[in-house]
Amino acid sequence: MSIQAPHNTLLIPGPIEFDDAVLQSMSHYAESHVAPGFVKVFGETITLTRKLFQSTNPAAQPFIISGSGTLGWDLVSANLVERGENALVLNTGYFGDSFGACLETYGANVDHLRAPIGDRPAFDEVEKALQSKPYKVITITHVDTSTGVLNDIKRVAEITRRVSPNTLVVVDGVCSVGSEEIDFDKWDLDAVVTASQKAIGCPPGLSIVMVSGRALEVAKSRKTPAASYYASIEKWLPIMQNYENHKPSYFATPPTQLVHALHTTLSQITARPMSERFAMHTQASDKVKAAVAELGLKQLAPNREAQAHGMTAMYLPEGLTPPDVLPGLLKRGVIFAAGLHKEIATKYIRFGHMGVSISQADRKDIDNALTALKEALAEAKQAKGL
Amino acid sequence: MSIQAPHNTLLIPGPIEFDDAVLQSMSHYAESHVAPGFVKVFGETITLTRKLFQSTNPAAQPFIISGSGTLGWDLVSANLVERGENALVLNTGYFGDSFGACLETYGANVDHLRAPIGDRPAFDEVEKALQSKPYKVITITHVDTSTGVLNDIKRVAEITRRVSPNTLVVVDGVCSVGSEEIDFDKWDLDAVVTASQKAIGCPPGLSIVMVSGRALEVAKSRKTPAASYYASIEKWLPIMQNYENHKPSYFATPPTQLVHALHTTLSQITARPMSERFAMHTQASDKVKAAVAELGLKQLAPNREAQAHGMTAMYLPEGLTPPDVLPGLLKRGVIFAAGLHKEIATKYIRFGHMGVSISQADRKDIDNALTALKEALAEAKQAKGL
Structure with a gap:
């Protein structure tokens, strides 16, 4: 029997449904953050994060810090860029x-x-922009949670390396890590910022940032000190290195229970090749997008190559707004999200299809959601006389 | 039966032992951070935080942010002080x-x-320093986790108001909130920075900061923008106000599971008058300190009025270091912490007596620890031929 109380299925673009074992691992008794048991778990979790990014380059370093995904932006902005750059x-x-x-x-x-x-910005525009002036960093939202747009970070990284080799390539992967292919080393990325609560399938509260050796060098050779204390790479780097070497170390108390949860979910995720996971998400996404098209709904991202595989943002039929449809979904046990992009927020809804809802097919989350969507739409149209 | 696996009792100055109900509440199923159920729980948690600080002044505002206690320093430093102050x-x-x-x-x-x-610094020295130049803030570590020294924040606040009325009084209460008396409004404090994992009895991962109306005005009327993005009072203030009014709001995803845990422990703590809780901690502390004296051990803080009530830092007998004694405690099911103050770290150990180990007398944590300490010391002395 599940340890989770009966509940509606959360299919928003994060937080997402949890595996019982992940939640269970947070019930761990109190531990010192510098005691051998926890040090081992935290160290292993950092190593597992490398696998998540398919990275084997020891010069790159994962950071796992108590905070939300937003904190990763501070880590990038306060360490990799200096005032006036x-x-x-x-x-x-x-x-x-x-x-x-x-x-x-x-x-x-x-x-x-x-x-x-x-x-998404056209590649030739990106190239032209990179030629126009020296950029210290280029940032790309891998999957824009507000629109479901997928950016081609591999291609953008290639362009950047060719046109402006010293520009650091920074990816906001909050809504992509764990559901979209990322090959950190091969694609020559410099930082991927993410959070625990989306396709990684862990409760929110962990900021996870993968940083390249090149970016660490940039942080180290700053002319001015890092502009943040809590989000300082200089402060956290030895902590991460020590824990990964199973040595206790202290800068700020790590969130022990959440680290256990992350350890559990990353162990599950990386037990199989990441390529299988990405293929599963692509397959499910194809199914969702076909069903959405069959219902006559348009996606916010019309071009297939710019569509995320872990979520689908779809316009509602003319005359319907999210409050017309979301309650009908909820009645059927399914939670989608309303629009977020401020110019069109009332015109669309978002369906997150990531993590256990994909990897555990026997849950039937996707089939149930698609049935609920069909019924809720019909009901809403009827109510509005459409 | 406890949901926690059998384990040694954690009696360090944080993290501390958890109540089952607190851990249990983290097994909550996945929720949207803007759905009514979670919005209510987070809103109530913010209101309960006011009670924790015995504050009824609506101009003051609690902040609960994903992060460790250290993040609270950034919130103070990046919002209440400007460059050159x-x-x-x-x-x-x-x-x-x-x-x-x-x-x-x-x-x-x-x-x-x-x-x-x-x-701790003498009151006349504090007064003299405040007269010497205009200070934007004065910061005080309420209980220094490294030494067990208790500062008299009420008295320091009085002196500051008298000598330098515009100086903001900032308290680092990471190791004091929940075990030491704090009367936020009456003592006229401006910010108390704390974390979830010490006397509050919640797992680590929440930065909790109580800010006065005066300090919020200072943040609002800055000449320069706040110097942090993630730790910006301007960004978080409307979020906290909205949630407390049970309206969803978004700046960064709150750590939903940890917020449930905090809600549970604050509900337990504030169900009784805070004065009772402080009295319980004082009584237990007196007992510990008497027992420590009886064992012939000296405290790092020799003066009674400068001794914390949630922890005791004690010098070991000449010839013994923490590795001689801590394993003997562990063998008896008790975990203390080694020294932390770098000049004398090898000469002392720290005993944390906070939270459920105090409020749930039937656990007998304190009695068991004192017995274990007596035996472990005798054993260590014998082994060393002392």
Whole structure:
């Protein structure tokens, strides 16, 4: 029997449904954060994070810090950019705006390369922007949670290395890590910022950042000190290195229970090749998108290559808003999210299909959700006389 | 039967032992952070935090943010002080040094008023320092986890108000909130920074900061923008206000499971008057300190009025170091902490007596620990031929 009380199925683009074992591992009794038992678990969790990113380069370093995904933006902005340096934000919506604001807080001069809603900046525009001035970092939202747009970070990294080799390639992977292919070393990425509660399947409360050796060197050779104390790479680097070598170390108390949960879910995820996981998410996504098309709904991202595999953002039929449809879904035991992109928030809904809802097919979460969506839409149309 | 596996009793100055119900509440199924169920729980948790600080002034605001206690220093340093302003740190050890470093990261000119190990700065010295130049903030470690020294924050706040009325009084209460008396409004404090995992009895991962109306005004009327993005009072204030009014709001995803745990423990703590809780901790502390004296051990803090009530730091007998004694305690099911103050770390051990180990007398944690300490010391002396 599940340890979770009966509940509606959470199919928003994060937080997502939990595996019982992940929740169970948080009931761990109190431990000292520097005692051997916890040190081993934390150390292993850091090593498992390398696997999550398919990274074998020892120069790269995962950081696991108590905080939400947003904290990763501070870690990037306060360590990899200095006051007055340029940052290029490939902006596909809400999260590009916010990452830009974070960079500005720490003194960066930010240029936004904005795409129309549902699209992503064209590669030739990215190339032109990178040629226009020296950028210290380029940031890309891998999957924009607000629109379901998928950016081609591999291609953007290639362009950046060719056109502006010293520009650091920074990926906001909060809504992609664990559901979209990422090959950290091979794609030559410099930082991927993510959080525990999306496709990784852990409760929220952990900021997870993978940083390349090149980026660590940039942080180390700053002319000015890091602009944040809590989000300082210099402070956290020895802590992460020590724990991974199973040596206790202290800068701030790690969230022991959440680290146990992350250890459990990463052990599950990395027990199989990551390629299998990505294929499962792609397969499920194809099914969802076909069903959505069959219902006559358009996606915010019309181009297939720019569609995320862990979520689908779909316009509602003319005349319907999220409050017309979401209660009908809830009545059927399914929770979707309303729109988030402020210009069109009332026109669309978001369906997250990640993690155990995909990897544990016997849950039938996706089939149930698609049936509920069909019924709820019909009901809503009827109620509105559409 | 407990949901916790059999384990040794954790009696360090945080993290501390958990009540089953607190751990259990983290097994909550996945929820949207903006759904009514969670919004209510988070809103209530913010209101319960006011009770924890015995505060009824609506102008004051609790902040509950995903992060460790250290993040609270950033919140203070990046919002209440501007570059080039002065900060006075009453330094009683490790944590004063670190708070000072955090303030300097954000551009403050920091003066440390250092006390000898085991003591606290004298009141007339504090007064003299406050008269010497205009300080934007004065920071005080309420209980120094590294030494067990208790500072008289009520008295320091009185002196500050009299001598330098505009100086903000900032308390590092990580190791005091929940075990030491704090009367936020009456004592006219401006910020108390704490964390979930000490006397509050919740797993680590929540930064909790209580901020006065005066301090919020200072943050609001800054000449320069807040120097942190993730730790920005301007960003978090509307979020906290909205949740407390049971309205969903988004800046960064709150750690839903930990918030449930905090809700449970704060409900337990505030079900009785806080004065009872403080009296229980004082009574237990008196018992511990009497037993320690009977064993011939000296405390790091020799003066009774400067001794914390939630922990005891004690010198070991000449010739013994923590590795001689801690394993003997562990063998008897009890975990104490080694020394932390770098100059004398090998000479002392720390005993944390907070939370359920105090409030649930039937656990007999304190009696068992005192027996174990007596036996482990005798054993260690014998082994060393002392």
